[in-house]
Amino acid sequence: MKRLVYILAGLIIVASFLILLIFRLLNRVPSEEYAENLRVQMILDKGGCLVCHNMEPEFPFYSNFPVIGKMVREDAAEALVQIDLNEAMTALKANQPVGEVALAKIEKSILDRTMPLFNYYMIHWASFTTEAEREIILNWARNHRLAHYSNGLAADEFLNEAVQPVEDYIPVDQAKVALGDLLYHDTRLSLDNTLSCASCHDLETAGVDNEVFSPGVGGQIGTINSPTVFNSVYNFVQFWDGRAPTLATQAAQPPLNPVEMASISFEQIIDKLKQDKELSRQFHKVYPEGYSEATITDAIAEFEKTLLTPNSRLDRYLKGEASAMSELELKGYALFKDYECATCHVGVYMGGQSYEKMGMARDYFADRNTELSLDDMGRFKETGIERDRHRFKVPGLRNIALTEPYFHDGTRKNLRDATADMALYQLDISLEEEELDAFEAFYETLTGEYQGKLLMNKNLNR
Numbered sequence: 001m002k003r004l005v006y007i008l009a010g011l012i013i014v015a016s017f018l019i020l021l022i023f024r025l026l027n028r029v030p031s032e033e034y035a036e037n038l039r040v041q042m043i044l045d046k047g048g049c050l051v052c053h054n055m056e057p058e059f060p061f062y063s064n065f066p067v068i069g070k071m072v073r074e075d076a077a078e079a080l081v082q083i084d085l086n087e088a089m090t091a092l093k094a095n096q097p098v099g100e101v102a103l104a105k106i107e108k109s110i111l112d113r114t115m116p117l118f119n120y121y122m123i124h125w126a127s128f129t130t131e132a133e134r135e136i137i138l139n140w141a142r143n144h145r146l147a148h149y150s151n152g153l154a155a156d157e158f159l160n161e162a163v164q165p166v167e168d169y170i171p172v173d174q175a176k177v178a179l180g181d182l183l184y185h186d187t188r189l190s191l192d193n194t195l196s197c198a199s200c201h202d203l204e205t206a207g208v209d210n211e212v213f214s215p216g217v218g219g220q221i222g223t224i225n226s227p228t229v230f231n232s233v234y235n236f237v238q239f240w241d242g243r244a245p246t247l248a249t250q251a252a253q254p255p256l257n258p259v260e261m262a263s264i265s266f267e268q269i270i271d272k273l274k275q276d277k278e279l280s281r282q283f284h285k286v287y288p289e290g291y292s293e294a295t296i297t298d299a300i301a302e303f304e305k306t307l308l309t310p311n312s313r314l315d316r317y318l319k320g321e322a323s324a325m326s327e328l329e330l331k332g333y334a335l336f337k338d339y340e341c342a343t344c345h346v347g348v349y350m351g352g353q354s355y356e357k358m359g360m361a362r363d364y365f366a367d368r369n370t371e372l373s374l375d376d377m378g379r380f381k382e383t384g385i386e387r388d389r390h391r392f393k394v395p396g397l398r399n400i401a402l403t404e405p406y407f408h409d410g411t412r413k414n415l416r417d418a419t420a421d422m423a424l425y426q427l428d429i430s431l432e433e434e435e436l437d438a439f440e441a442f443y444e445t446l447t448g449e450y451q452g453k454l455l456m457n458k459n460l461n462r
């Protein structure tokens with residue numbers, strides 16, 4: 001009897017060693033001889049990231065089996081909502097920068113050990129990411145961020161933060177800025193000379209109007225909330241659905257939008273501007289070719305590049321001023337990073353770098369239970385691709401304490417509700433009251449300075 005136990009124990013030990021050996025052999029850490037990029041590619045490949053996170057998933061053979069196949073397909077569909085990793089892999093192969101959001105998401109999933117998905121390495125057990133491999137990915141993420149995304153303003157200890165400080169200025173042509181400033185405030189861009197850009201994006205009200213939907217010419221009401229113009233230069237594309245690739249192409253749209261400024265054409269606007277001898281003289285000095293849609297919007301875009309709000313308390317903290325934030329505010333920042341907020345709300349603007357689905361974890365629009373507008377479709381409206389339904393450009397969170405109401409549909413009146421719902425609909429987390437307190441405190445540290453003074457909002461008396 002005793003012998004049997006010994007034999008069994010011996011067998012178990014030998015089997016364990018064999019399993020470990022096979023695991024080691026199959027799951028070898030990529031050799032240090034390889035370049036860092038290649039090692040990361042190999043680890044992600046082995047982790048099956050592209051099997052699931054891919055528009056055209058590379059399904060394994062068993063995905064044709066009845067029960068397991070259904071599981072695989074469901075996982076892949078859910079994975080694709082989270083992120084398409086094809087672009088990141090292609091960039092890695094070409095030695096190009098991986099997008100800032102993809103970088104933050106990959107880093108976070110490895111940091112939290114959530115990926116590869118358990119279901120996957122149960123079958124492909126060698127796909128499990130070992131400690132040595134985690135280290136390779138985390139080092140790569142750090143190096144990659146330093147090389148491509150940290151603007152050097154943060155103190156050494158914060159150079160690897162997903163959030164980076166706002167710059168003091170971006171190089172601009174001052175003569176164009178002066179013209180752009182005038183045109184930004186010029187009501188002649190609207191049909192009945194009642195509205196300028198500043199009517200909906202007043203600089204004294206933090207670049208918003210605090211309405212759910214802004215009234216246009218004749219009191220017409222749009223169907224999407226006005227974002228702020230402050231720091232919009234940091235957006236990778238403009239508008240909630242990204243339909244304008246640049247600030248200049250963005251500025252060409254409101255003047256002719258029938259529910260906004262409602263002008264018939266740029267010729268109509270130019271005819272009015274031409275009657276202004278002083279403006280025309282100044283304009284020709286800077287743009288010898290004269291007024292056109294291209295030159296007018298170029299000047300406005302140049303002006304918008306000056307709408308930066310540096311030196312918020314978070315930025316001062318990141319630059320090394322430890323006392324710039326209170327304990328509660330720092331707790332809010334820690335939560336912001338621990339939960340996955342800083343993977344979408346990433347970079348200098350804390351957003352504006354990717355499209356993301358509103359309702360990753362739960363169906364936001366079903367719960368809202370009001371009729372869907374075309375604008376609710378988000379990016380889908382532009383591409384017609386099913387995956388883009390309800391995907392919006394992530395709003396930046398700079399000066400967020402001044403820009404209520406929130407969300408593209410303006411349905412959240414205050415930040416407490418917006419935050420609780422972000423956690424719920426994007427991450428399936430119910431935040432505690434104390435956590436919400438910390439988030440609210442943290443948002444106050446995101447208000448920056450414009451022209452050397454703390455940004456204010458006259459509408460809100462703060």
Ligand code: HEC
Nearest residue numbers: 047048049052075078079082105106109114115116117120
């Ligand atoms: C078997 C399919 C599958 C594989 C393989 C897989 N994922 Fe995922 N991934 C998912 C699913 C499903 C979700 C959403 C549910 C969840 O978060 O658990 C997800 C979520 C994510 C997220 C966002 C949320 C989070 O948990 O961080 C990231 C980032 C991510 N995966 C990265 C990766 C990377 C990197 C790899 C390769 C190392 C990988 N995934 C491998 C299916 C997969």
Ligand code: HEC
Nearest residue numbers: 196197200214215216225226227232238239240251254260
């Ligand atoms: C009637 C109100 C109104 C007027 C006037 C107006 N806008 Fe807007 N603006 C909006 C709304 C609403 C949106 C969001 C629309 C969307 O995303 O589809 C927006 C979006 C923007 C954005 C994109 C910001 C981002 O984060 O995506 C910029 C930049 C901007 N406007 C600048 C301007 C400029 C410059 C003018 C003048 C030429 C102007 N706006 C006139 C209401 C207005």
Ligand code: HEC
Nearest residue numbers: 339340341344356358392394395406407408418422423426
């Ligand atoms: C998967 C990406 C993603 C994650 C994770 C995420 N957000 Fe968002 N966030 C978005 C998108 C997209 C919107 C715009 C939604 C809309 O308007 O319908 C948004 C909007 C917001 C807004 C309102 C901004 C405005 O101007 O209307 C706040 C505040 C916010 N998020 C905070 C957070 C916080 C706090 C967390 C973490 C608990 C978080 N977000 C996590 C993508 C994300």
